[in-house]
Amino acid sequence: MTRELNLLRYVLIIIPAVIAIYVYEYADYDMFTLYFLLLLLLATLGSKIPPRFAIVPGALELLYTVWLCQQYGALMMFPAISAMLCYSRLQQKHTAAALFSLHLVVLNIALSGSSAATIAISNLTFLLSAALIVQLLRAGRGRTDTLFLYDELRRKHFELEEARARLLQFTAQVESAAQAEERVRIARQLHDDIGHRLIRVKMMTEAVIHTLPAAPEAGMGMLEQIRDQLAGSMDDMRAALKRIHYAPQLEGAYALDRLLEEVGRDTGIATNYKVQGIPFPLYPSIQIVLYNNAREAITNALRHGKADSVWISLSYLEYEVRMEAGNNGRLPGEESLLRLENGGGMGLKGMGERTALLGGTLELNPEPQFTVITRLPVYRQRESLEV
Structure with a gap:
C-alpha cells in the first residue's frame, strides 16, 4: 500500500474518533481510546503485510469496525471505510468483492437499531467511498505500470546503447578489414602490373642495346616504347601510393x-x-x-x-x-x-x-x-x- 493510502487510513480512524469524543457522551472514554489505539495498531500491522496476505488483517478490521459501529454509532462508518481500503488491495478481485458484500451486510445489521435516514446515509457513504477507492486503486496501478514501463524503457535504452557500441566496434573492424584487403590488392597490383612492366622494359632495353647500332630507326622506336612503358608505370605507382596514404573520412x-x-x-x-x-x-x-x-x-x-x-x-x-x-x-x-x-x-x-x-x-x-x-x-x- 502506498504512503498516501496509509495516511488516508489513519485520517479515517483518528478524525472520527476525535469528533466522536466531543459529539457523543460515553460512559468510559478510556476504553473508547483503547479500542481506537487497537484499531490503529491493527491498521499499522495490515500495511506491513504483502497484498496477497491482506485477507487476514482485512477480515479482522472488517469485523472490528462493524463492532465499533454497533457500539458507538454511525460515525464509526469512517473507520469501516479504512478497513475497506485494507482488503480492497487483495490481488484476488473476487475475494475483495465478496468481503465488500459481506461488509455491507454486517454494517446494515450493526446499524439496524438506528433511524432509516442514518442507515440510508451510511449506505450511500459506504458505496460512494467504495467507488472512490476503486478509482484510487486504478490510479495507483496506472502509476505502478507507468513506473514499470519507465524502468523497461530505461533498460532497453541501456541495451540499445550497448548494441550501438558493439556495432561501432564491428564497423571499425569491417573498415580495418576492408583497408587491409585494399592494401593487399594494391600490393598484388604493384607486383603483377608494374613488376611485369618493368621486366618488359628491362628486356626491351637489352634489345635496344643490340639493335640501336645496326638499326637506329628501329632502336629509336623501341626507346619510345620504353618511355611509354615507364610513364605508365609511374602513373600506376602514383595512383597506388595515393590509395595507400589516402584515408577519406x-x-x-x-x-x-x-x-x-x-x-x-x-x-x-x-x-x-x-x-x-x-x-x-x-x-x-x-x-x-x-x-x-x-x-x-x-x-x-x-x-x-x-x-x-x-x-x-x-x-x-x-x-x-x-x-x-x-x-x-x-x-x-x-x-x-x-x-x-x-x-x-x-x-x-x-x-x-x-x-x-x-x-x-x-x-x-x-x-x-x-x-x-x-x-x-x-x-x-x-x-x-x-x-
Missing part, C-alpha cells in the same frame, strides 16, 4: 562527391554526381563499400575503357541503397564481357566480395553505357520510414 554521399571531384581535378575528365530519393544516415560499413566500389569502377573506366566522362548515381530506397557507377568509355567485347560476368579480374572480385559481405549484390550493365550497380540492404525501423 566517410560521410555518406559526400565522400562519393569528393571522390568524383578529386578524379576530375587530377585527370581532367568530366564527372557527374546525382542523388535520388530522400537521403538518410548510412552505417559506416555501407559507406566504405560504396566508396571502394565507386573508386574501383572509376579506375577501371579510365584504365580499360579510356573514358573521358564518369558519373555516379546514388538512390536511397525503402529497403536498400543503390549506387550506379557508369562511364562513356568503349564497351568490352563479348569475350571480355563474359569474363567480367564470370568474376573478372582481382578488382571486380574485390568489389563483389565487399558487397556480398554486407548481403548486397553487384551487377554489370553494358547498355547503353557500361555501368556497375551496387545494391546494399538497409535496415530501418518502420517509425523512421513514416516520419
Whole structure:
C-alpha cells in the first residue's frame, strides 16, 4: 500500500474518533481510546503485510469496525471505510468483492437499531467511498505500470546503447578489414602490373642495346616504347601510393562527391554526381563499400575503357541503397564481357566480395553505357520510414 493510502487510513480512524469524543457522551472514554489505539495498531500491522496476505488483517478490521459501529454509532462508518481500503488491495478481485458484500451486510445489521435516514446515509457513504477507492486503486496501478514501463524503457535504452557500441566496434573492424584487403590488392597490383612492366622494359632495353647500332630507326622506336612503358608505370605507382596514404573520412554521399571531384581535378575528365530519393544516415560499413566500389569502377573506366566522362548515381530506397557507377568509355567485347560476368579480374572480385559481405549484390550493365550497380540492404525501423 502506498504512503498516501496509509495516511488516508489513519485520517479515517483518528478524525472520527476525535469528533466522536466531543459529539457523543460515553460512559468510559478510556476504553473508547483503547479500542481506537487497537484499531490503529491493527491498521499499522495490515500495511506491513504483502497484498496477497491482506485477507487476514482485512477480515479482522472488517469485523472490528462493524463492532465499533454497533457500539458507538454511525460515525464509526469512517473507520469501516479504512478497513475497506485494507482488503480492497487483495490481488484476488473476487475475494475483495465478496468481503465488500459481506461488509455491507454486517454494517446494515450493526446499524439496524438506528433511524432509516442514518442507515440510508451510511449506505450511500459506504458505496460512494467504495467507488472512490476503486478509482484510487486504478490510479495507483496506472502509476505502478507507468513506473514499470519507465524502468523497461530505461533498460532497453541501456541495451540499445550497448548494441550501438558493439556495432561501432564491428564497423571499425569491417573498415580495418576492408583497408587491409585494399592494401593487399594494391600490393598484388604493384607486383603483377608494374613488376611485369618493368621486366618488359628491362628486356626491351637489352634489345635496344643490340639493335640501336645496326638499326637506329628501329632502336629509336623501341626507346619510345620504353618511355611509354615507364610513364605508365609511374602513373600506376602514383595512383597506388595515393590509395595507400589516402584515408577519406566517410560521410555518406559526400565522400562519393569528393571522390568524383578529386578524379576530375587530377585527370581532367568530366564527372557527374546525382542523388535520388530522400537521403538518410548510412552505417559506416555501407559507406566504405560504396566508396571502394565507386573508386574501383572509376579506375577501371579510365584504365580499360579510356573514358573521358564518369558519373555516379546514388538512390536511397525503402529497403536498400543503390549506387550506379557508369562511364562513356568503349564497351568490352563479348569475350571480355563474359569474363567480367564470370568474376573478372582481382578488382571486380574485390568489389563483389565487399558487397556480398554486407548481403548486397553487384551487377554489370553494358547498355547503353557500361555501368556497375551496387545494391546494399538497409535496415530501418518502420517509425523512421513514416516520419
